[in-house]
Amino acid sequence: MAYDFDLLVIGAGSGGVRCARVAAGYGARVAVVESRHWGGTCVNLGCVPKKLMVQASEFGDMVTDSHGFGWNTTPGTHDWPTLIAAKDREITRLNGIYVSMLEKAGVTLLTGHARFVDGHTLRIEPSELAPSATPHTVTAERIVIATGSTPFKPDFTGVELAITSDEAFHLPQRPQRVVLMGSGYIGVEFAGIFAGLGSRVDLVYRRDLPLRGFDEDMRTALSEAIAVRGITQHRHTNPVKLERDGADLVLALDDGKSLRADCVFLATGRRPKIDNLGLENTQVVTVENGRIQVDEGSETAHAGIYAIGDVTDRINLTPVAIAEGHTLADRLFGTAPPRQWCYATTPKAVFFSPPVASVGLTETEAAQNGTVDIYIARFTPMRHTLGGRRDRKTVMKLVVDQASQKVVGVHILGDDAPEMLQAVAVAVTAGLTKADFDRTIGIHPTSAEELVTMRTRTRETLKTG
Numbered sequence: 001m002a003y004d005f006d007l008l009v010i011g012a013g014s015g016g017v018r019c020a021r022v023a024a025g026y027g028a029r030v031a032v033v034e035s036r037h038w039g040g041t042c043v044n045l046g047c048v049p050k051k052l053m054v055q056a057s058e059f060g061d062m063v064t065d066s067h068g069f070g071w072n073t074t075p076g077t078h079d080w081p082t083l084i085a086a087k088d089r090e091i092t093r094l095n096g097i098y099v100s101m102l103e104k105a106g107v108t109l110l111t112g113h114a115r116f117v118d119g120h121t122l123r124i125e126p127s128e129l130a131p132s133a134t135p136h137t138v139t140a141e142r143i144v145i146a147t148g149s150t151p152f153k154p155d156f157t158g159v160e161l162a163i164t165s166d167e168a169f170h171l172p173q174r175p176q177r178v179v180l181m182g183s184g185y186i187g188v189e190f191a192g193i194f195a196g197l198g199s200r201v202d203l204v205y206r207r208d209l210p211l212r213g214f215d216e217d218m219r220t221a222l223s224e225a226i227a228v229r230g231i232t233q234h235r236h237t238n239p240v241k242l243e244r245d246g247a248d249l250v251l252a253l254d255d256g257k258s259l260r261a262d263c264v265f266l267a268t269g270r271r272p273k274i275d276n277l278g279l280e281n282t283q284v285v286t287v288e289n290g291r292i293q294v295d296e297g298s299e300t301a302h303a304g305i306y307a308i309g310d311v312t313d314r315i316n317l318t319p320v321a322i323a324e325g326h327t328l329a330d331r332l333f334g335t336a337p338p339r340q341w342c343y344a345t346t347p348k349a350v351f352f353s354p355p356v357a358s359v360g361l362t363e364t365e366a367a368q369n370g371t372v373d374i375y376i377a378r379f380t381p382m383r384h385t386l387g388g389r390r391d392r393k394t395v396m397k398l399v400v401d402q403a404s405q406k407v408v409g410v411h412i413l414g415d416d417a418p419e420m421l422q423a424v425a426v427a428v429t430a431g432l433t434k435a436d437f438d439r440t441i442g443i444h445p446t447s448a449e450e451l452v453t454m455r456t457r458t459r460e461t462l463k464t465g
């Protein structure tokens with residue numbers, strides 16, 4: 001049977017765009033369908049606008065700190081609508097770049113909401129990006145689901161009064177008092193953004209420390225850094241009820257406290273986006289929380305239908321979605337063997353101020369495999385000596401497998417941690433040893449030189465597994 005395309009990709013986000021471009025580069029006839037925004041979550045409602053807002057939130061402190069270096073500057077006031085408008089202009093520019101990259105690669109761009117009719121046919125219906133599109137069908141030999149994820153809202157009374165990250169990027173004014181619920185990536189990052197811009201921030205979470213899954217020492221250091229930024233943490237607590245009281249929102253917690261705010265922001269995780277996708281017309285299998293089940297080659301239970309990125313809920317980060325999309329296109333249409341990525345050493349960064357960055361195993365994880373040597377450095381970075389923020393510490397940690405002496409984990413909280421960690425991730429991926437770190441000459445004066453000058457072991461942690 002002749003299909004309209006060799007490959008149809010649903011979703012022009014991080015994974016879908018890379019998959020479509022690479023497949024078209026191999027000469028395949030490719031189309032991508034997008035319902036909402038070119039570039040997907042990362043460009044429009046994720047990494048990019050978030051990082052611009054983190055950067056915006058850091059200038060206030062910098063102006064104050066410059067006094068210690070002799071500047072006679074006066075902290076100004078921040079204009080939120082100006083920031084949002086500037087951010088939106090940049091995103092519109094990036095949307096255009098995504099469209100032209102796809103067009104230059106020879107990919108056919110389709111706008112609308114895609115829905116499976118059968119394993120080779122999609123119905124394209126009007127959507128936010130194409131409200132007046134004429135419904136039609138397209139066929140392809142293979143179809144890739146790259147539809148991403150969407151914010152999850154827990155169930156409690158009044159939850160409809162709360163916002164999520166989707167709305168936070170377009171608030172008309174900055175709220176003076178924000179309650180953030182959830183201390184994962186988004187909760188911690190937006191707590192830093194709003195605090196840096198001058199809002200009073202309450203961070204509410206269920207556990208004893210933020211950032212579940214990260215190394216315990218980093219979680220402790222981050223919790224201290226959050227306190228230093230003037231953010232109030234409410235631990236071991238869940239929301240019970242949210243209601244309006246005049247201009248205020250009042251959030252009741254299950255520990256009996258109630259918090260008043262202008263804005264209650266849920267950062268309580270995301271779920272795969274599979275609504276109205278017509279999966280019932282295929283043999284695609286979804287499991288807990290709607291995650292599409294795939295094999296190692298990203299193929300679903302329906303032969304010829306694949307899924308990549310957040311919709312598969314593996315490692316939900318942009319570079320991983322891109323890697324999955326690239327590999328899939330290589331495998332389906334390429335001539336050389338696909339690149340083998342090392343997902344086990346996927347670096348992670350949480351853009352608080354100061355940020356946290358991490359690669360490899362935590363101390364707890366590594367100790368399950370064998371006894372580990374732990375090296376920790378804690379210091380005030382040079383900028384904060386004259387700048388006057390001596391309580392703004394940097395913490396660095398190396399986790400070394402004692403038997404092999406390989407550095408199996410590196411964790412940093414401190415200014416520029418993500419920039420340092422990207423380079424260190426190469427060393428951890430390569431399986432380098434503590435001796436390799438030790439024989440590397442440092443760059444002075446930097447914070448990063450601590451990574452190659454940690455001579456004295458802080459402790460030994462015995463094998464637990």
Ligand SMILES: Cc1cc2nc3c(=O)[nH]c(=O)nc-3n(C[C@H](O)[C@H](O)[C@H](O)COP(=O)(O)OP(=O)(O)OC[C@H]3O[C@@H](n4cnc5c(N)ncnc54)[C@H](O)[C@@H]3O)c2cc1C
Binds near residue numbers: 012045165
């Ligand atoms: C606030 C926030 C900050 C983040 N910050 C970072 C960060 O700093 N670093 C990082 O690595 N990751 C970050 N992430 C995660 C990152 O954005 C995602 O992991 C990444 O975008 C996933 O890519 P994807 O291709 O799977 O999906 P997406 O980028 O979400 O793309 C999916 C696309 O599919 C479209 N779509 C969905 N359904 C249909 C349909 N039926 N028909 C047509 N089109 C459809 C959507 O409109 C969307 O454009 C952040 C996420 C959020 C929410």
Ligand SMILES: NC(=O)c1ccc[n+]([C@@H]2O[C@H](COP(=O)([O-])OP(=O)(O)OC[C@H]3O[C@@H](n4cnc5c(N)ncnc54)[C@H](O)[C@@H]3O)[C@@H](O)[C@H]2O)c1
Binds near residue numbers: 154182185270
């Ligand atoms: N810098 C980055 O790379 C970056 C930034 C933002 C988002 N992301 C990606 O997006 C994903 C989603 O981010 P996120 O912060 O929403 O999720 P998350 O999984 O990182 O954190 C979710 C938080 O919500 C809490 N929570 C979950 N259900 C709850 C409930 N019913 N009641 C109260 N609290 C609840 C969890 O305990 C946790 O603290 C991340 O896991 C990550 O993959 C990455």
